[in-house]
Amino acid sequence: MIKEFHNEDAQKLADMMNASDEAWPGGFTHGMDFTAEGLLEDRKRENTLATYCAWDDAAIVGIAEITEFWRDTNVLYVDFLNVVPTHHGRGYGRDLLITCVEKATQLGSKRLDLHTWSGNMKAVPLYKKTGFFWVPKTLVYMRNFLPLILNLQVARPFFQKHNWYATFKRELEVEEDDFNGVYPYHWEEDGDILHIVIDAESGGVTQFENNDFAISQKVGPAFAGEESSVTWEIRNKTPTSLDVAVISHGDEGITIDFRDSFTVSDTKVVTATVSIDPDIEIRKKEEPPHQLMTDVIVNGRVLPLVSGLRVVHGVQVTTFPEYVVITPGEQCITVILKNNKHVQVEGMITCYTTGESHPFSISPGYSEGIPFSFHAVTDCELQFVVENSLPVHTVPVRVTTGGAVIMQKGKEVILENLQARIIVSLAGGKTSVYDKNTHETVIKFVSDELGPPYWPSELFKTPYTVRMQQRNGKVRAEFTAYSKKHSTTLVRRLEMDAGPMIKMEYSFTPQRDVYVQFGGETSGAGGILTLPLKEGFVSEPTVEEDFPLGHGDLPENPGAYKEQWMCYQEDESAFGVIWEKCAKINLRSYSFPGIIMDTRNLHPLYLYVGRGTWKDVRKTWSMLHNVTAPPAEPQGIWSVNPSLVMTAEDMITAHFTLSNRRKRPLKGTVNTQPFQVSRGSPFVFEATFETSDIGIAKQSLQVETDLFSREIPVTVVRAGKKESKVLLDEGGTIQVDNGLYRFEVAPSYYGSVIFWGTDVNHLLTPYPEIKQLGWLRPWYGGIHPIVFAEKRDFPGRMHKEDFSYSITERKVHDISWKGVTVTSTLQEIKGIQVETSYLTTGYSNILAICHTLKNLTSAPHSLYSGMSFYVQPDGSLANATLYYNRPQLVQRKRTPYGGASVCREWAAVQGSSTFLTVLGNSIYTLDMEKDGAHVFTPQKRNIPGNSQVSEFNYVVAARSLEESQAYRVLRDLQWD
Structure with missing residues (x-):
């Protein structure tokens, strides 16, 4: 039994879908069960015209959903069809499809379409048996013209006597239906026949035959600026003459005004000339063709015949590159000529703009590339004319000196800079983003969708207009479309300059209680999607892990995201979306997440297009939101x-x-x-x-x-031995001994560590004196904090400050760490307090250092701070060898020549047996020739009012370079 779906049946529908995995390549649920709540939520997003369920007693065993087709008008689409595998072969799929065909017929549609896959061996024959044809050269797009045919006046007598499904005659091979541009339908029963041929281009009837007569319409090739022909053949199959009238006309640019009437006793062939305007619009293959329409009236019954004319130029002219954006000066482009005729074509092509001409000779169906040179310092147009051909082919040329340019080419508007090209079609506003570095389209079918429901959007079939501006390397395009459904005018503005960031804004007049969704499809090659969730950043391949699946697989609430951005990354290209405020994030399978905004509370969106990773998108977000982004590393899902x-x-x-x-x-x-x-x-x-x-x-x-x-x-x-104790001795200095290593802190001497080691001091210090080291004066040495306001002030003036101390104990991983905290309330930078804790645990080779800046005021501060490490591993500078990564491993031995380097995370200085290792977020190394190699960890810190920032540094005595590098994991420690 087939019945329409009702919301109270949602759980039974979910049960059916969860039992359907084996019927779909790669599975259907992909490991995540459908729920009644999720299905009902998904239904709110789609503009479903009808949903039919197949029932077996009290269980739903199949489903078919019909929506409007997103591209063509008056066409419906089987958006979803499924029968649970246990009920395959029992007629449920057939009954669902028959119901869909009859619903489309009832609604007056001209066609019903669907998509499937070529290996669907069970379903493709069923689709064909119910009237679908596999469009050649597609994977697998099927069209069904039965809704048009069943509504034909001249076909009704047959279908009043015969069941269309039972009498339909069809070959059911699982292969493309290539019938030379037509789709034949044939019915036969009890001596009655009905044969109707559909023109593949127009989707209209081009041939009709029943027991009484046969009529056909055929058109010749259609070339712009040339004449074609149309031929009608009328064959009388009865002993009585037929009264026939033929009235024919064409679309704009197709000139035919043929009217004639005659009597047909046997067969009559009529031919007329069709003139095609030389400036006729050349339409893309996904656009509907021009049409030649004829009303044939037979004994008072009207039969409309329609033929599609896919008009092309006899010699098609395109260029490489397709969109000509150049720098000033001498340039060269390649003009590509394609022979669309069935005979050899010879002639001359001339650039009117420059006067340059070249001969050509091209075989049928082949192309030839011809180079043309030109000089341009400003935007211009190149005009090309093919000998004996009327159309002038105009190629817009945009000249850039590094900024953005804009142009219109046919129905496309192109915004382009050195990183990216954005192409917006005025036929539906569909947008694609092309990365010029990787030469790949990273996001396609980006569109404006109003709802809910959002899909399919009426705007896909709505014409857009555009206003363009270009000034001082910055371009602006304003795209406008009218929504009949919501009675509002949508405006989408795009702004591009020389950088990778594109600003996008929406406005609606008048405002309505409606939401707008912006999103699109990824290239499908398996790029990486990065999302900043509150529980942690996530980076995951979009194909490898079926990520995300939609219907709640990831959170849709913007509040679940720590930051307002996301990034799709493929090869070396990044496409990011940054928002200020949105209502919902729609994560769809194999699509870039859709950003949904309330049209009554709109904020700009920003796109990032160009070389880079999620880090570049995040950096742009940080700049736009005027916030400091803390370090973060994404994990897998x-x-x-x-x-x-x-x-x-x-x-x-x-x-x-x-x-x-x-x-x-x-x-x-x-x-x-x-x-x-x-x-x-x-x-x-x-x-x-x-x-x-x-x-x-x-x-x-x-x-x-x-x-x-x-x-x-x-x-x-x-880290040490639990049975070993940390002993503290407070005197003029504080000594801390963990049984393996000991360190000594002199609070009054710059708050510094003046000794760390066993019997030998690994630190270089003049304690208790104050001396000079190279260009550094005064120099205290050892380990101590540094704070300064400007980068040029390194290493700062904390030697002018006073320090106090306290005994400290902290825990990490249930291990007690003890030591000394030195504190200074700065006098030279008012309102800042510096706390530095030196910590160790029993029998450990690790010295942990917690460096904290406290802002004691309500005003924000921006400072540089960190630690200084003056080292002499194993008590000697003689052979101290410095190691760091930048990004490869670098080694620096003692020479008469010094140097400095900025690196990250890790540096080590080798002595006779010890690799003295320093770990921190930012590492600055200083090779001071004979005075050794030393390490610093300064970095800029922005401290809001009445708050604090902290960082842990570590000093480790490692036994080898490999062990030294292994200790980098300490930076991942989370302290209590």
Whole structure:
């Protein structure tokens, strides 16, 4: 039984869809079950004209949905068709399709379309049996003209006597239906026949035959500026003469005014001439063709015949590049000539603008490229004429000196700079974004959708107008369209300059209670989508992990996003969207997320197009929102944390959390423990590792799912020994001894660490004196904080400040760290207090340093701060060798020549047996020739009023370069 869907049936529909995986290549649910709530929410977004369900007793076993087709007018589309696999072959799919065809007929549509895939061996024959034709050279687009045919006046007598489905005769091979530009329909029963041929270009009837007569209309090739012909053949199949009248006319640019009437007793052939205007619009293949329409009246019954004329130039003229944007001076473009005729074409092509001419000779169907040179310093047009051809082919040329340019070419408006090209079609406003660095279209079918429901949008078939401005390297385009559905005029403004950021604004007149969605499809090649969720940044391939799936797979509430941007990245190209405020984020399968805004509360959108990554998009967001973006590193859509654990014992049992940031559940085992996780429902488990020596050990967790086996690396830091104590001795200086290393702090001496080591001091210091080191004076050495207002003021004047101290204890990973905190309330930079904690744990080779700036005022401050590390590994400068990454590993030995470098995260200075390692966000190394190699960690810090910022630095005594680099994981420690 076939019935229309009702909302109360949503759970039964969800059950059917969840049981349909095996019927779809790659599965249907993709591992995330449909819910009644999710289906009803999805239905709000789509303008579904009818939804039919197939029932088997109390269960839904199939569904078919019909919407308007997004491209052509008066065409419907089977947006979704599915029958649960257990009920295949039992006629449910047939009955659903028949219902769809009859609904389209009832609504007066001229066609019903659908898409499927070539390997759908069960369904394609069924589609063909219900009237669908596989359009040649598509994967797989099918058209069904039965709604037009069933409504034909001259066909009704046959269908009043015969069932259209039962009497339809058709070959059902799973292959393209290539019938030389037509689609034949044939019915036959009890001696009655009906044969109707549809013209593939126009979608109209071009041939009709029943028991009484046969009529056909055929047109010749259509070339702009030339004549064609149309031929009608009328064949009488009865003993009685037919009274026939033929009235024919054409679209704009197609001239035919043929009227004639006659009597046909046997067969009559009539031919007329069709004139085609030389300046006729040349339409793209996705646009409807020009039409030649004829009313044939047979014994008082009207039969409309329609033929599509896909008008082309006999010699087609295009250019390479297609859009000519150049720098000033001598330039060359290639003019491409294609012979669209069936005979050899010879002639001359001339550029009227420059006078340059070239002969050509081209075989049928082939193309030839001809170079033309020209000189341009301002925007201009190149005009080309082909010998013996009337149309003048105009090529707009835009000259840029580094800014943006704008041009209109036919129905396309192009905004272009050195990074990107944006193409907006005035036929529906569809927009594509082309990256000029990778020569790939990164986002396509970007469109304006009003709703809900949003899909399919009426604006896809709405003409747009444009106003363009170009001034001082900046361009602006204003696209306007009228929504009949919502009775409002939409304006979309695009602004582009020389940079990678494009500003986009909407306005509506008058304002309506409606939302606008901006989004599009990715290239489909499997790029990376990065999203700044509140629970962590996520970067994930869009194809590899079916990411995102839509219907709630990722949060749609903008409040679930930590920052207002997202980025699609492919190869070296980044496409980002940045917003100020939006109502919802629509994450759709294999599409760039749609940004939905309330038209009564509109804010600009910003696009980022060009070389780069999500970091560049985020940097642009930070600039637009005037905020400082803290460091962040995206994870995959699922992760296990922490990746770093610390212990002071021979064995550690650590707690881990396996998190999934999407709604689609992840199922499997981790270290043989079963789990199922989805967004908001993590799995917490324990794992035990053995440790022996102090240092870094690499361990792993084994994750097994049906799809993959993966080892998750875990770094175990053996920081010391729990049984060892940290001893503190307070005197003029404070001595801290952990049983392996000791350090000594002199609060009154710049708040510095003056000793760190075992028997030998690894730090270079003149304590208790104040001396000069190279160009540095006064110089205190050791380890101490630095603060300064301007970069040129390095290393600052904190030696002028007073310090106090306190004994400190902190915990990380349940390990106690003890030491000294030195504090200075600055007098030279009023309102700033500096706290520096020096910490160690029992029997550890690590000195942890927490450097904190406190803003004691309500006014924001911007400062540079960090730590200075003057080192002499193993107590000597003689052979101190410096290592750092920039980005490759760099080594600097002692020479008479110094140098400085800025790097990140890690630097080490090698002594006779120790690699003294310094870790920090920003590293500045200073090679001071004979005076050694030293390390600093200054970075700019913006401190809001009455707040503070902190950073941890570490000094580690490593035994090898490899171990030194391994200690970089300490930067991931999260302190209590």
